[in-house]
Amino acid sequence: MxxxxxxxxxxxxxxxxxxxxxxxxxxxxxxxxxxxxxxxxxxxxxxxxxxxxxxxxxxxxLINSHNHCAMTLFRGLADDLDLMTWLNRHIFPAEAASVNPEMVYWCTRLAAAEMLLAGTTTVADGYFHADSAARACRDAGIRAVAAQGVIDFPAPGVPDPSRNIEMLERFIDFWLGQDPLVTPAVFAHSPYTCSPATLLRAKETADRHRLRFFIHLAEARGEAGMLIDARGTSPVKHLQTLGLLDAAAVCVHSIWLDDADLDILAATGAQVVSCPQSNLKLASGTARVSAMLDRGIRVGLGTDGCASNNSLDMFREMDMLAKIQKLKDHDATSLPARQALACATTDGARLLGLPQTGRLVAGGLxxxxxxxxxxxxxxxxxxxxxxxxxxxxxxxxxxxxxxxxxxxxxxxLAFDLEETLAAVERLAAGLRAA
Ligand SMILES: [Zn+2]
Missing domain, CATH: 2.30.40.10 (Urease, subunit C, domain 1)
Structure with a gap:
């Protein structure tokens, strides 16, 4: 029955x-x-x-198309700092001191609680120890596209970067078809932390399993000058030359794009996730979202990790997406509320390859x-x-x-929130003492 x-x-x-x-x-x-x-x-x-x-x-x-869930531990640890000071003096040392499978599990579960209570039912996550993040989302009862990170530096869980693709394959093999709530994916950190060879291997792995390939792209103004073995004059052209841009590619942030870059994204079918509040707080810039939408580029909405936001409330994010775009375009008709709602529902669902979510329709999830x-x-x-x-x-x-x-x-109802709060408080006490 x-x-x-x-x-x-x-x-x-x-x-x-x-x-x-x-x-x-x-x-x-x-x-x-x-x-x-x-x-x-x-x-x-x-x-x-x-x-x-x-x-x-x-x-x-709601569908949060970009998060580093376990960064709930670092919320409020360091605010009002420029991106490189924030990363190098605060976030990277805190991560070095605290990131392990247990931390990722509990802090992802905390993020899941915050997101569920604020109406988010699907999250795209990318962090270290993705296996722990995937288990936390499954146990919390939130739908997740859980991505294993790929980077050419020693990272928590992957101390030897020469084995990063092998670890990725292992993660995908375990989670593919394992649980109805969890879809594995690939997250190549960026074209300034991954060589062309690594990017190509990561994309080939994603394609072979028909999975999404995420990458942070053009978040910082000077990223073109930071590319490893540049194959083009911009991060977008670099990825296009490598043949990485297609409908399964999800470019996160995509702030510093010129018209030619936008035309490339439109022609290849590559998708974009915008994270307006994180971009504002770190003063990274404002993505040209209305120009993307005019070209037919699909745009999803994400909070980014909450240490740079500092909230995982997608209602706040939708509000900011619509308003900041109006200011950028000097046009109150830019990015209407219903478009912001679509970015956080139907379009986010399609972007993540979950078209049976994001709307209420007979036969849908x-x-x-x-x-x-x-x-x-x-x-x-x-x-x-x-x-x-x-x-x-x-x-x-x-x-x-x-x-x-x-x-x-x-x-x-899905899990014991008190237990999760207590576990994260214990982890925070360790960080305070460090
Ligand atoms: Zn991010």
Whole structure:
């Protein structure tokens, strides 16, 4: 007998930009959306579990397309510093002192709690000890594209960089098809920390398993001068010359791009993840997102690691994406709220190769959130734009991932949050003493 869940009497936003259904119902069987529509079309509940949600809005779970989850340990450790001082004097030493499989497990679980409670149901993660991160996401009940990092320097978990591709293969072999919540992926750190040979081997490995290939690209202004064995005059041209840009390539940040770079991304089908708050806080710059969208480049939205944000709340991120682009373009019509919502839902889902998520549609995976609309800042609720410009993660009441209720009435049900908080506090105490 399959498990059936009905959510009823709510307002439904099936997809960014779609008309609202109100009052509506949605029915889930096991991990799949069976049907949805106006209340008068609701099938008899029979033995189904019913969640009545008047005054609430049901929408697709948000998709955080770029995070280094375990960096929750470093949130607030060092703020208001330029990128290289922040990295070299604070983050790299803290990582050297604390990163191990246990730290990655607990700190990723903390990130999962924060994200779930704020309505994120899928995260693309890239960090050291990716196996621990993947296990933490699985145990926390959040959907994850978990990427193993590749870099030409000794790194936690991969002390010998000559074995980085071998370790990558081992990670993929274990996680491919292992768990419905976890999709493995490849994260080549950047073209200034990976040689062309390493980049080519990492991409070949991703392609052989039909997986996403992530890379940080053009985050810093001077990156063209830092490329290892440059094959072009810009980071984008470097990757294009190496044949790395295609629809499975995900270029994170992509701030310092000229028109020719944008044309290359559009022609190759390569995708971009923008992380506006991290880029602002580190004063990296503002990506040309509206110019990317004009060319048909798919753009997802990410928080980046929370040490450079310092929040994993995707509602804040959507708000910032829309507003900073208007300022950059000197045009209040640039990047409308519904486009920001699409970047964080449907487009993020396709970007990560998970098109059965990111919208509420019969036959799709049951990843969704209920938002409490009965709040002063969401009253009156004329339309979905308010989700971008006024809603926040703390408005999320209930979260369903893969058909399972993981947050109910703002309480994490999927795992013991107190245990996770205590474990991270212990790790932070070790860092303070170091
Ligand atoms: Zn990053």
């Amino acid at each position: 399959p498990d059936t869940l009905q959510i009823t009497d709510c307002t439904i936003l099936p997809e960014a930009g779609a008309p609202l259904i109100s009052p509506g119902f949605l029915e889930i069987t096991d991990n799949t959306i069976r049907t949805l529509g106006p209340m008068e079309q609701r099938p008899a509940p029979g033995t189904a579990t019913v969640i009545k949600a008047p005054g609430q809005l049901l929408m697709p779970g 049951a990843d969704m959130v209920l938002i409490d609309l009965q709040a002063p800042h969401l009253t009156p609720f004329y339309n979905q734009d308010l989700l971008v410009y006024a809603a926040r993660g703390s408005d999320v009441r209930t979260v369903i991932v893969d058909g399972r209720i993981v947050v109910r009435d703002r309480k994490v």
